[in-house]
Amino acid sequence: MRLLYTLAWWLALPLVLARLWLRGRQEPGYRQHWGERLGFYGRQSTPATDTIWLHAVSVGETRAAEPLIDALLAAWPACRIVLTHMTPTGRATGKSLFARHGARLVQSYLPYDTGAMPARFIRHFAPRICILMETEVWPNLIHQCNRYKVPVVLANARLSQRSLGKAQRLGKLIADAARGITLVAAQTQDDADRVRQLGVRGVVVTGSIKFDVVVPEAALATGAWLRGAIGTRPVLLCASTREGEEQLILAALGRASLPENALLLIVPRHPQRFDEVEKLVAAHGLAVQRRSGLAQDDAVAAGTQVLLGDSMGEMFAYYAACDCAFVGGSLLPLGGQNLIEPAALGKPVLIGPHTFNFALVTEQAIAAGGAALVADADALMMQAAALLQDRARLSSMGQKALAFANQHRGATPRTIAAIKPLLP
Numbered sequence: 001m002r003l004l005y006t007l008a009w010w011l012a013l014p015l016v017l018a019r020l021w022l023r024g025r026q027e028p029g030y031r032q033h034w035g036e037r038l039g040f041y042g043r044q045s046t047p048a049t050d051t052i053w054l055h056a057v058s059v060g061e062t063r064a065a066e067p068l069i070d071a072l073l074a075a076w077p078a079c080r081i082v083l084t085h086m087t088p089t090g091r092a093t094g095k096s097l098f099a100r101h102g103a104r105l106v107q108s109y110l111p112y113d114t115g116a117m118p119a120r121f122i123r124h125f126a127p128r129i130c131i132l133m134e135t136e137v138w139p140n141l142i143h144q145c146n147r148y149k150v151p152v153v154l155a156n157a158r159l160s161q162r163s164l165g166k167a168q169r170l171g172k173l174i175a176d177a178a179r180g181i182t183l184v185a186a187q188t189q190d191d192a193d194r195v196r197q198l199g200v201r202g203v204v205v206t207g208s209i210k211f212d213v214v215v216p217e218a219a220l221a222t223g224a225w226l227r228g229a230i231g232t233r234p235v236l237l238c239a240s241t242r243e244g245e246e247q248l249i250l251a252a253l254g255r256a257s258l259p260e261n262a263l264l265l266i267v268p269r270h271p272q273r274f275d276e277v278e279k280l281v282a283a284h285g286l287a288v289q290r291r292s293g294l295a296q297d298d299a300v301a302a303g304t305q306v307l308l309g310d311s312m313g314e315m316f317a318y319y320a321a322c323d324c325a326f327v328g329g330s331l332l333p334l335g336g337q338n339l340i341e342p343a344a345l346g347k348p349v350l351i352g353p354h355t356f357n358f359a360l361v362t363e364q365a366i367a368a369g370g371a372a373l374v375a376d377a378d379a380l381m382m383q384a385a386a387l388l389q390d391r392a393r394l395s396s397m398g399q400k401a402l403a404f405a406n407q408h409r410g411a412t413p414r415t416i417a418a419i420k421p422l423l424p
Contacts, residue, residue: 001173002139009114009140016112026272029088036109039117041124050079052423053127053150055110058090059312060338061133064156066097067212067412068131073104075416076423082125084110089271089312096313115140122148129423131155135163139173142180151182151422155415156209158187159194160335160356167198175199182422185415188360204418207411208361210340215316223320226291230300230307230321234262234388237322237347239315240269240337242329246277248377249331250284250306256381259388263300267309267318269328269337274310281306316341323394324348324387326380330355336362343370346402348394350374350383364408370401 017034024031035041052072056062062085069081083098083105085091091107098105108125111117118141130145131153132138145152159167167174178198185206186192192203227235236258238249246266253264268277274290281288289304291311300307309318319325319342330336330352339349339362349371355362365371374380387394 001171002143002176005139005173006115009112013112013114023272027088029091032088033109037112037117039111039114039120041108041120049104050076051082051125051127052076052079052129052131053082053084053125054131054133055084055136056090056094056133057085057110057136058087059093061136062090062093062097063213063315064210064338065133067214068155068209068415069098069101069105071412071416072419073101075420079104079128081105082127083107086110093313110138110141113138113140115144118144119147122150129153129419131419134158137167137174137177137181139177142177146180152180153419153422154181154184154195154200155419156187156206156411157184157195158191158357159198160359161194162356164194164197183418185411185418187411190360204414206414206418207408208340209411209415210338211344211405211408212410212412213341213344215320215344219314219316220320222314222317225296226294226317226321229294229298230263233300234259235265235322236262236384236388237265237267237318237325237342238328239267239309239318239325239342240328241266241277242269242332242334243273245328245331245377246280249326249380250281250286252377252381253286254284255378256385258381258385262388263307264305265307265309265318265322267315271310271312274308278308278310281308316345319345319347322347324350324384324397326350326352326374326384331377331380339365339371340405343401343405346398348372348387348397349401350380352376352380365401365404368400368404368407370397370404372397 020030056065083094094107111121122144127150129151134156142152178200181200183202184195184200185204186195187208189205192205195203278288286305287303288306288308289300290308325342325347327337327339333354335357336355339351342349351371353375366373372383374383
């Protein structure tokens with residue numbers, strides 16, 4: 001089965017590279033570092049220190065990995081980390097987050113899973129361990145790690161019932177890969193139970209590392225500046241929105257009874273859609289202003305109805321600047337996004353009905369009183385209007401969100417403890 005999978009990769013590779021080039025029209029980063037994606041790295045690496053390899057596919061996983069990376073470098077001070085990504089935005093986020101670690105952290109793209117390419121990566125960087133974040137299971141990568149005696153850890157792992165079904169339909173390919181994983185550090189007991197159904201033997205429950213995130217002081221400062229630029233207007237943030245959701249939100253805004261001077265702050269999840277969303281806002285007859293157009297001494301114009309968050313790496317700043325936050329990817333059946341970040345900043349959280357990727361944490365946040373479920377975009381606007389016009393309720397819900405986030409901290413040290421036997 002894995003041989004057929006490998007053959008499929010080689011046959012698809014010209015199309016994959018063509019798609020990479022086409023995506024580079026909107027995101028130039030996709031046209032850079034192609035050698036890394038193909039497993040070519042130039043001169044053989046001869047590091048003076050041992051190497052820990054951690055893979056974080058894109059922005060969300062990279063930000064989630066921050067507490068774990070800091071803890072790994074502290075626990076193994078003689079090691080360096082090679083941090084791999086699949087997307088330019090993930091790489092840019094890593095560069096911004098981890099510049100403070102200097103030469104102790106090296107970045108690269110993950111090579112395509114052809115077998116030969118991951119093997120070249122392993123021979124070049126000689127990692128002592130491979131740590132994959134959340135849901136990344138690559139059959140050839142895991143096979144090559146096993147071949148070169150590199151333990152494989154799936155950290156902060158989550159597996160929905162839907163994803164389990166998809167994996168099981170792939171049969172022996174995923175079963176063999178699962179048996180090649182040395183350790184899974186699962187977010188919840190349900191995640192652990194589903195992972196065991198795939199055949200993984202070493203499974204522990206550590207909780208979600210995302211609760212251990214430390215909000216950067218620079219992000220808080222940017223958030224305070226942005227809030228000052230907005231002024232005293234109530235702010236509803238729609239964060240990490242996905243294609244199709246902005247249309248629903250903007251249509252509902254026209255029917256809503258938000259406070260008259262309320263500002264809608266929209267931050268699309270994918271940067272290539274910033275221009276598209278700006279045109280969509282204008283098509284609804286709404287006055288729009290872009291975050292990128294704000295200089296340090298500027299203010300958001302009084303007539304602006306929608307502020308478009310068109311910057312990367314500033315999500316914490318946007319959360320800090322708002323009064324309440326809707327977390328996108330949940331109005332449509334896309335699985336939702338991480339609601340821990342706004343909760344960690346003490347912001348009331350609104351979330352749509354489609355949260356299967358974050359089901360338990362969403363249920364827990366709602367039960368704690370720090371989040372509320374909305375059935376659709378109209379319900380979102382209704383809930384937001386009620387909160388923005390009731391400061392006492394807004395404050396109480398925010399305090400409960402913060403208490404919920406603080407209650408679930410501690411996954412990082414538990415994950416480090418689980419890894420230690422594999423990395424003396």
